[in-house]
Amino acid sequence: MTTLSAIKTGPLLARTAAIATDVAACHAADVDAKSRFPQETFDALRQARLLSAAVPATHGGAGAGMLELGTQCAALAQGCGSSGMVLAMHHIQVACIARHAQGSAFFERYLRENLVERQELVASITSENGTFGDTRSSVCAVAIDGDRMSLEKDATTVSYGQHADAQLVTCRRTADAAASDQVLVLFEKGNYTLAQTGNWDTLGMRGTCSPGAKFSGHGTTAQILPGSFADSSAQTMVPYSHILWSALWSGIAADALGRAAAFVRAGARKNPGSVPPNAVQLARAQVELQAMRHNWESCAIAFDEMTAEDDQAAREALGTMGWALKMNQLKMACSEMAPKLCHEALQIIGIMGYKNDSPFSVGRHYRDVLSAALMVSNGRIAAKSASMLLVFKDD
Amino acid sequence: MSENAARIRAVLKDHARLNRDAETLDDDSDLYQAGMTSHASVNVMLALEGEFDIEFPDHMLKRSVFESVGAIAAAIGELTEGR
Numbered sequence: 205m206t207t208l209s210a211i212k213t214g215p216l217l218a219r220t221a222a223i224a225t226d227v228a229a230c231h232a233a234d235v236d237a238k239s240r241f242p243q244e245t246f247d248a249l250r251q252a253r254l255l256s257a258a259v260p261a262t263h264g265g266a267g268a269g270m271l272e273l274g275t276q277c278a279a280l281a282q283g284c285g286s287s288g289m290v291l292a293m294h295h296i297q298v299a300c301i302a303r304h305a306q307g308s309a310f311f312e313r314y315l316r317e318n319l320v321e322r323q324e325l326v327a328s329i330t331s332e333n334g335t336f337g338d339t340r341s342s343v344c345a346v347a348i349d350g351d352r353m354s355l356e357k358d359a360t361t362v363s364y365g366q367h368a369d370a371q372l373v374t375c376r377r378t379a380d381a382a383a384s385d386q387v388l389v390l391f392e393k394g395n396y397t398l399a400q401t402g403n404w405d406t407l408g409m410r411g412t413c414s415p416g417a418k419f420s421g422h423g424t425t426a427q428i429l430p431g432s433f434a435d436s437s438a439q440t441m442v443p444y445s446h447i448l449w450s451a452l453w454s455g456i457a458a459d460a461l462g463r464a465a466a467f468v469r470a471g472a473r474k475n476p477g478s479v480p481p482n483a484v485q486l487a488r489a490q491v492e493l494q495a496m497r498h499n500w501e502s503c504a505i506a507f508d509e510m511t512a513e514d515d516q517a518a519r520e521a522l523g524t525m526g527w528a529l530k531m532n533q534l535k536m537a538c539s540e541m542a543p544k545l546c547h548e549a550l551q552i553i554g555i556m557g558y559k560n561d562s563p564f565s566v567g568r569h570y571r572d573v574l575s576a577a578l579m580v581s582n583g584r585i586a587a588k589s590a591s592m593l594l595v596f597k598d599d
Numbered sequence: 600m601s602e603n604a605a606r607i608r609a610v611l612k613d614h615a616r617l618n619r620d621a622e623t624l625d626d627d628s629d630l631y632q633a634g635m636t637s638h639a640s641v642n643v644m645l646a647l648e649g650e651f652d653i654e655f656p657d658h659m660l661k662r663s664v665f666e667s668v669g670a671i672a673a674a675i676g677e678l679t680e681g682r
Contacts, residue, residue: 381632382632526660
């Protein structure tokens with residue numbers, strides 16, 4: 205397992221941080237204003253071969269663990285929140301494939317050729333009209349005919365779907381399967397169509413370009429990820445989502461507080477000898493930022509430790525209620541703390557933070573992290589935790 | 600054991616929200632494939648704790664322990680052994 209100090213001085217973080225500063229941050233305002241995909245960021249990540257960070261070394265990738273991926277997503281989000289979110293989502297999809305392909309020749313080739321050699325970008329389609337935000341149920345089902353299959357899905361949001369090279373889609377296993385008996389199916393560009401059904405004119409995270417879309421795809425049954433989504437969701441999609449999202453939200457909050465700190469320093473230089481009042485506000489906000497960072501880092505370290513020996517016992521441990529509660533609590537804590545910290549940054553900076561064209565502007569940061577409590581609604585997550593706590597004893 | 604299985608089926612009938620009659624389930628039928636959601640499984644756990652006057656320790660609160668009538672019966676057997 206790679207330690208935090210090794211990660212902080214490692215090449216993955218250094219190269220990502222350089223792209224965050226030199227590319228993502230330069231285009232972040234334009235991406236936000238035009239609600240467009242951060243193409244420059246992803247061209248740079250692809251060129252630096254950073255899109256395969258989550259692919260195991262056995263398949264030619266960097267084999268980065270959760271802590272390293274989280275650190276990478278946080279660094280990129282400091283330059284552009286939407287870029288950090290797209291990278292996190294891509295890693296989540298890649299991890300589902302890498303951790304659940306179970307020796308499938310199709311997926312092993314996909315990991316090596318598409319994800320590593322060609323540095324392709326994978327999107328996912330987990331939302332659907334009629335499931336009311338519950339990713340663990342599907343209306344649509346994959347239609348199987350011999351070794352051929354096809355799927356149609358009416359999705360409410362498809363993040364960067366038009367900009368990705370493939371879609372990883374949830375659906376029911378068969379036409380007569382229960383709503384929660386799901387599988388993941390991978391469709392490569394050229395074998396599907398995505399007809400946009402809405403717009404993506406949102407408060408924040410505008411560069412993720414996530415409108416609704418009607419999906420229609422076809423291929424062979426080899427493209428169905430082995431096993432069940434019940435397992436890949438609990439063992440991979442949920443922990444990767446909640447930890448990497450929490451990491452990138454902390455990156456956005458860190459940049460907002462970084463701007464506040466620069467503003468406070470500039471004021472202090474004009475009047476050396478006295479600590480300005482907003483420096484005290486900043487000191488208090490840093491307490492919360494540290495707690496937020498340590499929260500996701502400790503969950504990431506726990507995940508990396510649990511999966512160091514990726515055997516059946518480790519997989520089972522990720523399926524326990526104790527782990528599910530830990531993930532829910534992390535997600536709720538960080539998604540609620542990030543907007544609070546952006547709000548604090550705004551109070552510290554004042555009008556210069558409120559202005560969009562100021563170097564101390566934190567408007568985009570604030571709007572971006574307001575999505576955190578909504579993408580998988582915290583109300584739904586709290587209700588699930590409440591239900592689990594009726595039987596969980598914390599023994 | 601068979602008496603426990605009947606009581607487990609009665610709990611499933613009331614709380615698992617299966618898409619078929621719990622009485623027709625084999626001991627090894629997959630309850631999740633029969634439509635039990637993770638939310639419904641919590642209600643099943645609660646009802647089983649009440650019905651059998653037991654408490655499932657946290658290490659048993661995982662999907663595989665509640666995936667079939669047989670798996671549930673084995674877990675309950677372990678908790679009530681020697682009573």
